[in-house]
Amino acid sequence: FSLGRVQTPTLYMIYQLQEKIRNFQKEPYFEGKAQVIAQNGAFDAKLDPNETQATQEAFEDYLIEKGVQLGKQPGTIHQVETEKKSAASPRLFSLSSLQSKMNQLMKASAKDTLESMQGLYEGKYLSYPRTDTPYITEGEYAYLLDHLDEYKHFLKAEAIPTPIHTPNSRYVNNKKVQEHYAIIPTKTVMTAAAFEQLSPLQQAIYEQVLKTTVAMFAEKYTYEETTILTQVQQIQLKAIGKVPVDLGWKKLFGKESDGKEKEEEPLLPKVTKGEMVTVDLQVLEKETKPPQPYTEGTLITAMKTAGKTVDSEEAQYILKEVEGIGTEATRANIIEILKQKEYIKVEKNKLVVTNKGILLCQAVEKEPLLTSAEMTAKWESYLLKIGERKGTQTTFLANIQKFVSHLLEVVPGQIQSTDFGSTLQEVKAASEKQEAARHLGICPKCQEQEDILYQKVAACTSEVCDFKLWTTIAKKKLTATQLKEIIQNSRTSQPVKGLKGQKGSFEATIVLKEDFTTGFEFSEKKKTNFKKRTRRTTKSVSYT
Template identity: 45%
Template structure:
């Protein structure tokens, strides 16, 4: 929590013996040598080459050919794999030509099909967050986002995606990121606003630089952000109220609730009780119902069957395994009282 970025895996001063290396699995060896080569590459010479470009004009249309001649492999000597495009360029030898020289050309056309853009994965989405500034028209703002590596930091971008998943704005299906109905509504609500543009991040970064140069103040920065938030909330609420979005949001919330496993009926309001992860809660939470049931009570984990019985009859059978603070265990039954609170069933002495 005290660092924003770190270097992940690096070699230490310990040099393994061949015997130690032989004990590693194939994947462990692969990781070790990958990290080692990457570290060594930092201290190697630059990769140098000569690039030749020939432009041929046919019917006043330019056709460009490129070829490379390697002068010094540099860090690539460490067997770094080149891309297919780079390999093709390196293996292309162009003839010696003179400016304005006439040549013969053999032209051919080819047919193919365009494919739709591939869906984002979590990895490509994080890359898109880093390079989002390249779409901006303002050169200064584009350079600022390039220097700050777009939206977020290395340590926060993945967390942004996790938050979007937890809030049901996106879903991951077979490694592809898809936008949910709730996410589509959010996108429409902020469409054509600063909130949906990397320009906002660039403007904030610009002002932070002013603060650094003592040309601006933290107070003014935070005050402007507060105004921006207030304006965004007000305008978004007006857009939603003036459309059928409220109906769509209600429908969407019901769909989300239905996709979760229903445990039983809420004794407080009659709606469904669903699994919310660390506890069971009412699907009517957005309407004000706060009824919940714990998954663990006084040191004992409550099974789903126990919770279902408690919801159905408002009482469980005698349960073993509750723990006192002293560590001593005891048995008791649970009930849901008139105030819709979970508690131990009061023990009554019976006369013989």
């Protein structure tokens, strides 16, 4: 087990959240919902302030106290307010915010986003990737403005107005740009042919950066927000509706928008103050929900804020000081290290701490100097002070010495007193299950020894038998079950989807031929389609 000044607090953050989710107890609760039926139409409304009760009976008692009951009853429109509001376009990208965005859009890992971004930088299409700021200087703003029409032409967005040609402090701030500025397009605009040669992730990154940059020059998104308050005896109901007035920068993003806003509130009918309405009040049964596990995108944000509960890039800049752990250049690598050491794994884009990772966390959780994200952030902060000549190396190293001495003194005793029983049992069970899955059956070639699954190949354990079965066939990684079927039954029980050939993806049953090589067997329908595709180029077709 290895520890690290940044990797261990990062692992512990994931572990803490995972434990919180594991121990979460769902609890039912009841709240009210009403349909308000007015002269010009009906709309939904909620109690204001919202009221919840543990049981339906308790909720109904609450309504009776307020002079109302479930079902239909008369009400009055108490207040109607319409306010014009606006929303600025998203901030320019730092590396962290870009990694979070691409994880959200493409389920891309932080490492993959950085590597794809690096390729675009080396191709001179995007600016330097390892930046921690969303700001540019007036110099960058000037060249972006000069090339604005070219960027719009690439995005096929010539019709979208971009009349804002004066630097806005939301994006342009000379004082907040230190070593590097935000991720923006360069003066070299990519051709359509060059764009086609990019990977899907690089294409998505390039489009996102261009859209976010062009949005800086577009009008704000404006909308009218209408709030209707309905009175029923002693209860007030509230409904909010949005009507877009001018989509502005949102036209660049289409349905995707900026990825943060909720769906638009519904359009409300025209009502007037004092209007009599019918209110149909119902009770809804709901249950509390556990927090969401980390994805690589949300973990990057958590590392940047040292675990503070800040869930948006916008909110980070409201905080006066953010003492993050790691840097823009290292955070992706830290996540990869945790994967390589098998402390964490990714399941359906969610980060999961493995049994090995849990063991490590249990071993060090009594020592905050090893697990505290805030402690690590303070180290980062002091290193910056040294760089600014506001701190000294001597002081820093003296504290490191105290830190190491303290760990050597107290941690062995803490580990000694920790009970790893249940986790070790899970580790043993998982290990035995994994080992059992490696044994695929008697070798079909020698009919004597067993075939064992290794990382990239299944092979016979006999020294004289040369049987091998590759785990990846037609660019598709097969499961242990599928490999076992091929070895024991000479074929997969079901057609395998996602196989790839020269003409794209296909589906087929993988079979083991008489010469112990693999081939494909197609269903009758697939054979017919295959014949149609190949009739002009071949005289005969083999299906295995």
